[in-house]
Amino acid sequence: MNSVQFEEKLRALVEESIIRIIKGRLLVVVTGGTIGAETALKELEETIRLNQVNVDVMLSAAASKIHNAEKIKERLKAGNIYLEGSDRLQNLKDYKGVIFAVLSRNTAAKAANLILDSYAAELMIDALMLGIPVIAAKDAADVESSGWSKLGFNWTNANLKGAFAKNLSILQTYGVQICTADTLGDMVEKIIFGQKSPGETRAAGTTCTIRINKNPVTRKDIVPYLNEAQEISIPKSALVTPLAQDLIRDFGLKIIRE
Template sequence: MNVNEALNWIIEEVIRRLEARRKKALVIFTGAAIGFQEAVPQLKALLAEGWDFKILLSNSAEYVLTLQLVKEQLGVKEIYLEREVKGLKPLYQDIGQVIIPTLTLNTAIKIALGIADTLTTNVVAHVLMEGIPIIAAKDGCDLKNPTRLQLGMNKTPTPYLMRMEQYLSTLESYGIRLVEASHLYSNIKDGQIAISSVRQSQGEPKTYTLNKKVLSRADIVEAKNRGNALHVPATTIITSLARDTAKEFGIRIIQE
């Protein structure tokens, strides 16, 4: 095996591992009931596409949602309970991202303030420091959520409302993507989490031009070292694997 072959093998192996990890997620349910029913079909759609979930219920989620309900709704057998977990690392090692389908206002505020006094907030703190993407459904922690307003919680003082919105903005400044529970699947599927921080930090795209008949994942890896946008001819065939790798690395493909 010559040097080029060895490098190509290494690249292929790295990408293979990235692809395997990309569909592994830690799913954390906190005790928010609002948004749960909307989040369930989103998670089931990901499971149907071969996603591998580690599911964790916080103490409040075990009480509000119940272990049995989550198992029945998602059709899974194994779920971690906060009161039984002995270590943090096994929960988030070898995962591609964290999904929080039900985020309580209490948990959101603690994360925003850097308070890590529960298993969920502790895990999130470690995940943030390791750069693992996090997406969370904001239905349960958004005081303007329609369901909350329909329940009569529509008399919130403006200063309090503004402060709570600031906490949610702080979460987004940490790189946590807040979406509606019914939009979890589309945001995860489109790869927006993985590439958002890359695009924000890189500003205007630095284009690398490549003239090839077929674009492979190895070409995407090469483009990553040369810029954050890849320009190819309109006739170039782009493999699905190349597109997925581009999303993983935050590479914009321009075809014209």
């Protein structure tokens, strides 16, 4: 390997090592809602791993009584963890997106009616006012979700159902992206990272091979073809950087060395 090749390989590795910085940080807000919470956390674990993005976590007062903060920090590979009542974020502008996993009835009602006496509701409205994307899994705030029925809450009258639904509808008019816990990862991919998630479709029965004729092959080289190619052809001696290898595995791509 000559000095030019070495410098190119080194530059590619350094480039990937700072992807986390370039992508910015996400703030994950954990409320006291329990319905869909585990599903939402699993979705976020996968999305964070795939995108190699930095994350901080804020637990509401109710969440702190339900969840183990250190375990959530470990699961989401979070840098900082904040607890309502004892910590406040220094600068919300530092975040590329604010993710609620999941939204509770209490937080939904307060934010919808601009009652900002809880930190979770305050963060939601402040993020919207700063133009920061806000995504919320609705399961614990949507009394018509299957989770509530499984707990025996089957007798809610139409007016009460309508009131809860109205809160979610109002939040959507404010700009909150509402989804279910099991689609939270896809929503984050779409809104925050602007790309489709693994397994999102290509035409059935077709095989598309893309040629990338360079060395090393980086994550940036592969991203444009994630939803087009099943096979990627590269030079026989090409180095595939670690983040590129992650994408290849996660999107089920086949590498052909020629």
